[in-house]
Amino acid sequence: MTPGSVDDPVRALREAIAAARGILIVTGAGVSAESGVPTFRGEGGLWKRRRVEDLATPGAFRRDPRTVWEWYAERREAIGRCTPNAAHRAIAALLLRRSDVTVVTQNVDGLHDRAIIEAGEELPHPRLIHLHGSLFTLRCVSCPWQEPHSAAPIDPSSEVSLPRCPACGAMARPGVVWFGEPLPEAALREASIAATAAELCLVVGTSAVVYPAASIPQVAVEAGARLAEFNPSPTPLTPLATWIFRQAAGKILPYIIHEVE
Numbered sequence: 001m002t003p004g005s006v007d008d009p010v011r012a013l014r015e016a017i018a019a020a021r022g023i024l025i026v027t028g029a030g031v032s033a034e035s036g037v038p039t040f041r042g043e044g045g046l047w048k049r050r051r052v053e054d055l056a057t058p059g060a061f062r063r064d065p066r067t068v069w070e071w072y073a074e075r076r077e078a079i080g081r082c083t084p085n086a087a088h089r090a091i092a093a094l095l096l097r098r099s100d101v102t103v104v105t106q107n108v109d110g111l112h113d114r115a116i117i118e119a120g121e122e123l124p125h126p127r128l129i130h131l132h133g134s135l136f137t138l139r140c141v142s143c144p145w146q147e148p149h150s151a152a153p154i155d156p157s158s159e160v161s162l163p164r165c166p167a168c169g170a171m172a173r174p175g176v177v178w179f180g181e182p183l184p185e186a187a188l189r190e191a192s193i194a195a196t197a198a199e200l201c202l203v204v205g206t207s208a209v210v211y212p213a214a215s216i217p218q219v220a221v222e223a224g225a226r227l228a229e230f231n232p233s234p235t236p237l238t239p240l241a242t243w244i245f246r247q248a249a250g251k252i253l254p255y256i257i258h259e260v261e
């Protein structure tokens, strides 16, 4: 489908964006697909090639921190070579243009943040909420220390070269949420507040199967928001959507957002 053939839903959604007081944008790995960042599920997905249990759980890190760090170090380097795409830029533009827009992302790739920097704003942005942490933050496994860490590459060649906590000397780990771990409390609370307040919810590039993140758009709909889904494939949220756009996010989102009055 070309943008031209969906003119009516496009126009209707543009009007809804212009009229809404409170817009929640929930994103997942698909928003970064056009930047070259692999998604988790579906063809070529990360979880098709590797097992979650070996890489993204606290138990995996306890058993084999070197293998876990090897995987995260590779992802940090690969994503460091990627750049924000047109969907990240369109979302950043809407976020910065209006004070009633909140972006809730499951992504740990930092590409929303980089689009905001490219648009000339500083980080952290108070209305960009990271539900699953960041690949570019380090956290201590035993004390509360955590710090942004994007500069030096991680050397996973031996356990001795792995990063350590400067506060207590214990092992440092990637600052992402692993399976079986709770989400950061403040992030989840702020996301729920934004969901309850939103009149419109745009869901972009998520399979919507990982909870509690997948419940955030549901909370918005239950509180009265209308939902627009941007995803080439159906998801469990599709039946809740007023608008469904099956194109790649980087094609359709800018087309919609940049033209909003």
Ligand code: OAD
Residues within 6 Å of the ligand: 027, 028, 029, 030, 031, 033, 034, 039, 040, 041, 042, 045, 056, 106, 107, 132, 176, 177, 178, 179, 204, 205, 206, 207, 208, 209, 210, 230, 231, 232, 233, 235, 247, 248, 249, 250
């Ligand atoms: P998934 O890999 O589960 O889903 C990606 C979604 O993006 C799929 O529904 C695709 O159809 C869609 N998609 C692909 N290309 C797209 C494009 N160009 N434009 C729009 N959509 C596109 O990723 P998430 O839903 O983000 O958790 O996964 C949720 C969580 O599962 C992740 O945050 C991660 C993972 O395990 C943790 O790391 C805790």
